[in-house]
Amino acid sequence: MPAQTAQILDGKALAQKIQLQLQNQVRSLQTKxxxxxxxxxxxxxxxxxxxxxxxxxxxxxxxxxxxxxxxxxxxxxxxxxxxxxxxxxxxxxxxxxxxxxxxxxxxxxxxxxxxxxxPHKDADGLHPVNLGHLVRSETGLRSCTPAGVMKLLQEYQIPLAGKKAVVVGRSILVGKPLALMLLEENATVTIAHSRTQDLVGVCREADLLIAAVGKPQLITAAMVKPGAVVIDVGINRVEDEQGKSQLVGDVDFEAVAEVAQYITPVPGGIGPMTVAMLLQNTVTSYSRTFGIA
Structure with missing residues (x-):
């Protein structure tokens, strides 16, 4: 049986699309x-x-x-x-x-x-006031990387309601805010971390598995439920035998792509989305200052 190859969630293409939308928005707002x-x-x-x-x-x-x-x-x-x-x-x-x-x-x-x-100029969406808005499901500037993950899932119309989501990593930059955003979309969320017992078993239950730890290729094929959606937030610089450096994620991409239904690449997945959401936050803040949004 040929190896199943997961569909790539192309963050680079979506980021370009968002930039084009923002460009048009800025052009029309700037005249006002x-x-x-x-x-x-x-x-x-x-x-x-x-x-x-x-x-x-x-x-x-x-x-x-x-x-x-x-x-x-x-x-x-x-x-x-x-x-x-x-x-x-x-x-x-x-x-x-x-x-x-x-x-x-x-x-x-x-x-x-x-x-x-x-708080209203917090382009990274990490000020306690903005995180508080997120906890309460109120409007506010959202943390860029988790917001980029959510936008990418939305673009590919990946259903989240009732799904089991596992976020590996509990940082204030990604893990915690992302768990809250997934809860907002009615997913059942587990946060796994360095003290989690049976990490392999926990990950294998996930319909949606998100790795945000900063450990090269931590997530192996054995940790992924067949047909799961795998989002790789990690960006790690590693050297090969020849001493050439390259970027890899927290997921063993080649092996996991044979098991998952969807996967994000590194680079070209969540990285460009983070920058797109930073620009989005800046434009949102700009339009709100003038009562336009």
Whole structure:
């Protein structure tokens, strides 16, 4: 019997479609508002991976018509200086979204910087006020990566109501908010993590399995129920025998693709969706400021 090959959930294609919609939305709003939406991405130090992410975000902003008001700070910038910059951006009428690029140098407290961002300008959707709105199923800016996962499932019309969803990973960035979003869609949700007993058994029960841990190829074919939907949020840089580095996810893609019905690739799955949702949050915040949304 030939190996079943899962259908690819193409996040890259959907992200491009969303960017096109946002571009049209920005064009029509700008004539009413008189300025473009603005996103300020703050980066501290010289982390090469962060520099690539920030460049990609700026390129995407440019495509959609969002003014990129980012700032790059030296490694030794103090907490007080950054908090002051965020306070100024909170007051700046040209800025609709503020984002602090992680990871930060060790001497800085990321949580306290996040709390300094005005909730309505929280482009990453991670401020406690916005997470509180999510818990209560109220409108608010949503965390970008989980929102990107939900948007991709919706695009491919994958039913969630009554389905068993297992989220592997409990971070505040992905695992916890994603579990809440799945609950909103009436899935039965289990969060699995490093202390979960019989992780293989728990995962094998899932109609929808989401890996968000940051461990290369943690999810094997033996952990996947035949015909399940598998979403890979992990992005890990690994080196092969020749010393060449490549990006892989938390899922053993080749093996799992033979068991699952749908699967996201890495790269080209959830990564582009995260950026698309960041742009979406910025445009949402921009239109709300003017009472248009």
């Amino acid at each position: 508002i008189g300025r473009p939406p603005g996103l300020a991405v703050l980066m501290v130090g010289d982390n090469p991976a962060s520099a690539v992410y920030v460049r990609n975000k700026e390129k995407s902003c440019h495509k959609v018509g969002i003014a990129s008001l980012g700032k790059h700070f030296p490694e030794n910038t103090s907490q007080a200086e950054l908090e002051q910059v965020i306070q100024q951006l909170n007051q700046d009428e040209r800025v609709d979204g503020i984002l602090v690029q992680l990871p930060l140098p060790k001497h800085l407290d990321a949580v306290s910087l996040l709390h300094t961002i005005a």
